[in-house]
Amino acid sequence: MKKMPKQVESSPMKDVDDWENDLLNRYPDPDAPNKEKDEFRNYIDSDRVEGVKQFYKLNHTYQTYDFVCEKEKEFLKFDKRKMSLWDAVNYLNTLVDDSDPDIELDQLQHLLQTSEAIRADGHPDWFVLTGFIHDIGKVLCLFGEPQWAVVGDTFPVGCAYSDKIVYPEFFKENPDYTNERFNHKFGIYEPHCGLENVKMSWGHDEYLYQIMKDHLPEPALYIIRYHSFYAQHKEGAYAHLMNEKDHEMFEWVKKFNPYDLYSKAPVSPDAEALKPYYQGLVSKYLPETLHF
Numbered sequence: 692m693k694k695m696p697k698q699v700e701s702s703p704m705k706d707v708d709d710w711e712n713d714l715l716n717r718y719p720d721p722d723a724p725n726k727e728k729d730e731f732r733n734y735i736d737s738d739r740v741e742g743v744k745q746f747y748k749l750n751h752t753y754q755t756y757d758f759v760c761e762k763e764k765e766f767l768k769f770d771k772r773k774m775s776l777w778d779a780v781n782y783l784n785t786l787v788d789d790s791d792p793d794i795e796l797d798q799l800q801h802l803l804q805t806s807e808a809i810r811a812d813g814h815p816d817w818f819v820l821t822g823f824i825h826d827i828g829k830v831l832c833l834f835g836e837p838q839w840a841v842v843g844d845t846f847p848v849g850c851a852y853s854d855k856i857v858y859p860e861f862f863k864e865n866p867d868y869t870n871e872r873f874n875h876k877f878g879i880y881e882p883h884c885g886l887e888n889v890k891m892s893w894g895h896d897e898y899l900y901q902i903m904k905d906h907l908p909e910p911a912l913y914i915i916r917y918h919s920f921y922a923q924h925k926e927g928a929y930a931h932l933m934n935e936k937d938h939e940m941f942e943w944v945k946k947f948n949p950y951d952l953y954s955k956a957p958v959s960p961d962a963e964a965l966k967p968y969y970q971g972l973v974s975k976y977l978p979e980t981l982h983f
């Protein structure tokens with residue numbers, strides 16, 4: 692196995708959200724092309740672009756099948772911390788970027804902007820709740836995990852890496868790229884075996900899905916588990932592994948994506964005023980204590 696990078700090299704982005712901001716460059720809002728471009732120009736400087744690139748280099752080099760198995764062993768014991776959902780939100784919110792405080796929205800604001808945009812469109816309450824919690828798996832950062840094992844586009848491991856994944860050339864450094872067990876179209880999987888049987892690269896999506904899997908309706912779980920799987924929900928690169936139910940459920944993942952990407956308004960939602968509504972929603976679906 693490849694040697695892990697040193698801590699300092701493992702966090703090339705100034706802020707974990709540089710990845711999400713960079714997504715706006717790859718997938719600009721079709722309804723507001725000029726607005727997005729202007730905001731983006733103000734935000735992403737060449738240093739940040741380079742940071743995102745280095746981040747993907749690490750992500751694609753080290754996210755191997757064995758790495759995912761190791762992380763599952765480590766984190767799916769859920770022995771790190773017991774928290775209510777609200778405590779988890781507050782805990783996540785300690786992950787602030789101090790490099791650019793005027794432009795940055797904190798984590799709570801991104802969650803509330805996503806969920807409030809879903810609510811404003813009259814969607815069911817579980818969908819609003821999904822928007823509110825979808826990134827809470829990023830607490831992995833606070834457990835000392837490197838950026839490349841928390842955020843970034845996700846993709847299946849155990850089979851060939853699609854060239855539709857961002858920066859596909861970086862997979863050449865990944866040991867699975869030359870491993871004959873894994874490096875063909877289906878790898879260890881059967882055609883249309885269903886994503887349930889497919890291991891995804893490790894990050895905040897899979898982690899939160901595993902915490903939430905007994906508590907939310909199926910479309911909510913698909914959204915949480917696959918919201919960073921851009922190679923499929925935007926590019927359709929892994930249909931050969933999906934079954935009918937996956938395709939049906941991905942309609943929800945696609946419906947969710949614009950709320951995640953394009954709800955970043957410069958105005959902060961009033962978290963205090965919204966708190967009672969979200970507390971009600973959280974207690975309707977989730978147990979008082981969650982195990983992280």
Ligand SMILES: [Fe+2]
Pocket residue numbers: 825826895918919
């Ligand atoms: Fe996310």
Ligand SMILES: [Fe+2]
Pocket residue numbers: 711801825826951
């Ligand atoms: Fe998000």
